[in-house]
Amino acid sequence: MSNTEFLKTDPFEAARAAADHIAQETGVDQHDVALVLGSGWSGAADLIGDTTATLSADEVPGFHAPAVAGHVGTIRSVLTAGGKRALVLGARTHYYEGKGVRSVVHGVRTAAAAGCKTLVLTNGCGGLNEDWEPGTPVLISDHINLTATSPLEGATFVDLTDLYSSRIRALAREVDPTLAEGVYAQFSGPHYETPAEVQYAKRIGADLVGMSTALEAIAGRHAGMEVFGISLVTNLAAGISPVPLSHAEVLDAGQAAAARISKLLAQIIGRL
Ligand code: 8IG
Numbered sequence: 001m002s003n004t005e006f007l008k009t010d011p012f013e014a015a016r017a018a019a020d021h022i023a024q025e026t027g028v029d030q031h032d033v034a035l036v037l038g039s040g041w042s043g044a045a046d047l048i049g050d051t052t053a054t055l056s057a058d059e060v061p062g063f064h065a066p067a068v069a070g071h072v073g074t075i076r077s078v079l080t081a082g083g084k085r086a087l088v089l090g091a092r093t094h095y096y097e098g099k100g101v102r103s104v105v106h107g108v109r110t111a112a113a114a115g116c117k118t119l120v121l122t123n124g125c126g127g128l129n130e131d132w133e134p135g136t137p138v139l140i141s142d143h144i145n146l147t148a149t150s151p152l153e154g155a156t157f158v159d160l161t162d163l164y165s166s167r168i169r170a171l172a173r174e175v176d177p178t179l180a181e182g183v184y185a186q187f188s189g190p191h192y193e194t195p196a197e198v199q200y201a202k203r204i205g206a207d208l209v210g211m212s213t214a215l216e217a218i219a220g221r222h223a224g225m226e227v228f229g230i231s232l233v234t235n236l237a238a239g240i241s242p243v244p245l246s247h248a249e250v251l252d253a254g255q256a257a258a259a260r261i262s263k264l265l266a267q268i269i270g271r272l
């Protein structure tokens with residue numbers, strides 16, 4: 001299906017079609033938890049259990065091959081040690097790709113249609129707190145959506161109180177009591193912020209700046225899933241850091257932290 005065709009289809013019917021395709025190709029009728037892998041988090045899938053099926057994202061209706069280096073283009077079905085079925089989405093469509101907000105949240109809606117009750121969102125992001133060195137994982141406690149858009153259409157009024165489940169955040173802190181928490185501000189990107197925009201984000205209460213997650217979390221709540229978000233600070237945000245930002249730095253920080261954060265995430269998922 002082309003993206004033009006996809007955008008003409010009802011988004012929930014499109015998600016149903018993708019979920020049916022996934023059920024058929026993986027042989028798993030219902031998944032329990034969905035995991036979206038952002039920059040730096042791709043190693044986690046290997047630690048949460050045994051991969052029982054791997055699909056290429058571009059073969060699943062409405063999904064796209066990833067546009068960003070450092071992201072994997074697969075959708076995997078993983079059986080966890082605890083007997084849960086995890087749907088691991090390695091290909092996220094970012095808002096800045098210009099494919100529309102429906103495309104951005106298609107993975108989340110597909111996960112809900114596939115039966116997932118829990119949505120785990122991971123990302124790489126910029127940090128506003130100088131104490132958070134690149135490679136620091138931070139729990140998302142709330143978000144500020146600075147994209148000026150929503151994945152919801154029409155008079156769809158959805159409460160976003162405790163969007164990032166305090167229950168699951170507490171489970172995460174049982175695994176690692178030193179985990180910090182912060183408010184994630186989603187910018188549209190794909191450019192990084194100016195130092196002035198970073199100061200603005202700080203003053204309105206943000207601790208983390210990124211280009212994903214908030215729109216997905218909203219769609220996840222709307223679809224009835226319990227949402228958990230965890231960021232990997234891969235760089236200090238512009239102007240906080242004395243050096244200019246580079247995507248290479250982001251990838252390096254992800255690689256250096258990969259083993260540690262993958263284990264952390266696997267342990268959190270093991271407790272869900
Ligand atoms: I990785 O500093 C990563 N993603 N907006 N700002 C924004 N997104 C990011 C950043 C950052 N680092």
